[in-house]
Amino acid sequence: MNGNYLDLNVIFDIIGTIAFAISGAILGARKNMDILGVIVLGLVTALGGGFVRDLVLGINPPKMFQDSTNAIISTISAVIVFLYYSIRLDIINRNWIKSMNSLMTIFDTIGLASFTITGISTALSLGYDKKFLLIFVGTITGVGGGMIRDVLSGSIPFIFKEQIYAGACILGAIVFIICYNFLNYEASMIISFFAVLIIRLIAVKRNWNLPKISN
Secondary structure, three states: OHHHHHHHHHHHHHHHHHHHHHHHHHHHHHHOOHHHHHHHHHHHHHHHHHHHHHHHOOOOOHHHHHHHHHHHHHHHHHHHHHHHHHHHHHOOOHHHHHHHHHHHHHHHHHHHHHHHHHHHHHHHHHHOOOOOHHHHHHHHHHHHHHHHHHHHHHOHHHHHHHHOOOOHHHHHHHHHHHHHHOOOOHHHHHHHHHEEEEEEEHHHHHOOOOOOOOO
8 A cells, every 4th residue: 555655646746746847837938038937937836835845844855855856857847838838939819828828727726736635645654644734734735836936927926816726725635634534545645636626627717716805
């Protein structure tokens, strides 16, 4: 079981890294950044949440400095996005911009779901089982990179304005904890992943938002 759990955790980690790197790079392309800016946004989006998680859990140095694999994956993903959008620059129009926004939302949601799981799994692998801690590290791993990305790009972070963003992570983490009481690691991780994914996508589709002040 442990072997399968670790394999599945690695898969979610890679999926989240690629998805978040792409979402960060897409935002860089939308902001007309050069290739360095696109790569940096891809890197911080993919690695930022895990960095904050490791600080909270006392992992020193953080895993991103112990193993460069995710940094390499993020850089390659960002470069591919940059090249793709560079080639398409001559056909930018309103529909194309809308397509970019949709792609970013999809990849950002996949990263959100994947990293919520890896955050919880990392805490469990270190022997932590307090429910509040698991929910917190799952959420911060999911939203941390996106927050750093948005700050660097001069945007208001999604977590403060977009449809059920951190809330999807929190609910997904709760689903994991509930499932883990009755099911094994693998089933709990998969169910939680799809819980975050579905909640976030439905919120985007139906434009669900938390209450906010309107001017």
